[in-house]
Amino acid sequence: MTLEHKYSQIGTDLTLSDGTLIEGYASLFGIADQGGDLVQKGAYAASLARLKSRSGSVKMLWQHDPAQPIGVWDEVREDERGLWVKGRILTDVARGREAAALVGAGAIDGLSIGYRTVKSAKTDKGQRLLSELELWEVSLVTFPMLPDARVGAKGDTPEALVMREMAEAFVAARRILTPGI
Numbered sequence: 001m002t003l004e005h006k007y008s009q010i011g012t013d014l015t016l017s018d019g020t021l022i023e024g025y026a027s028l029f030g031i032a033d034q035g036g037d038l039v040q041k042g043a044y045a046a047s048l049a050r051l052k053s054r055s056g057s058v059k060m061l062w063q064h065d066p067a068q069p070i071g072v073w074d075e076v077r078e079d080e081r082g083l084w085v086k087g088r089i090l091t092d093v094a095r096g097r098e099a100a101a102l103v104g105a106g107a108i109d110g111l112s113i114g115y116r117t118v119k120s121a122k123t124d125k126g127q128r129l130l131s132e133l134e135l136w137e138v139s140l141v142t143f144p145m146l147p148d149a150r151v152g153a154k155g156d157t158p159e160a161l162v163m164r165e166m167a168e169a170f171v172a173a174r175r176i177l178t179p180g181i
Contacts, residue, residue, distance in 0.1 A: 004115055020100055022071075023086035026111045026138045036127040044078050046118075047135045059137040060087055062095050064114055066137075070096040073138060083113065085138050099140050110141040 029041045051057065058076045062068040073087035089103070090096040102108040119132035 004117060020071075020089045020091055020096075021087075022089055022103065023075075024084070024111070025082045026076075026085045026113050028082035029080075032127055038123070038127055038129050039082070039133070040129055040131045041080075042078065043130050043133045044083055044135050046132060047115075048076060048078070051135075058085075058135055060089075061114070061137050061139040062099055063141055064112065064137070064139045068095050069093070070099045070140065076135070076138070083135075083138075085111070089140075103140065108140055108142060110143060112139045112141040113137070114139065 027039050027044075029039055029043075032038050048058075058073050059066075059069055060071040060073050062070045070093060071087055071089040073085050075084075075086040077084055089100045091100055099108065113133075113135060114137040116134040116136070117130060117132075118134055120128050120130045123129050
């Protein structure tokens with residue numbers, strides 16, 4: 001079983017309120033990411049149903065590190081647009097306090113899903129159409145892979161906007177230096 005990651009950039013759709021409550025889209029349907037993958041509507045449905053049937057949960061991690069849970073996702077669901085998540089960053093955990101501060105300042109502006117591909121097909125453009133995914137976790141990350149799934153913390157400061165622009169420049173440089181990622 002191979003664990004894959006798919007990144008979404010936080011923009012105006014993800015909000016951080018009260019310093020710990022976070023909600024927004026972790027994945028958007030029908031939009032190609034930088035690797036050329038497209039997630040199809042309904043791709044998460046079976047996985048979410050299996051988790052619910054066994055009282056399981058999608059984990060909230062820091063940078064995909066299973067040793068660093070930073071909170072809990074209280075709600076994970078599909079809607080017409082994509083995979084929507086709502087949860088709480090736990091500030092009783094040291095990394096949770098750091099994550100809340102970094103998201104609040106705009107220094108961290110990405111979400112990424114950790115999943116296993118169950119069903120996929122190639123499109124006529126050579127892209128991978130992901131039709132069924134087993135969702136394991138949604139992480140807060142530095143470098144997202146799906147720039148169109150943007151979110152932003154409430155009350156962006158000028159410093160946060162500069163940090164976001166710098167992060168986007170790093171993503172662009174990474175694309176140039178490591179083609180195929």
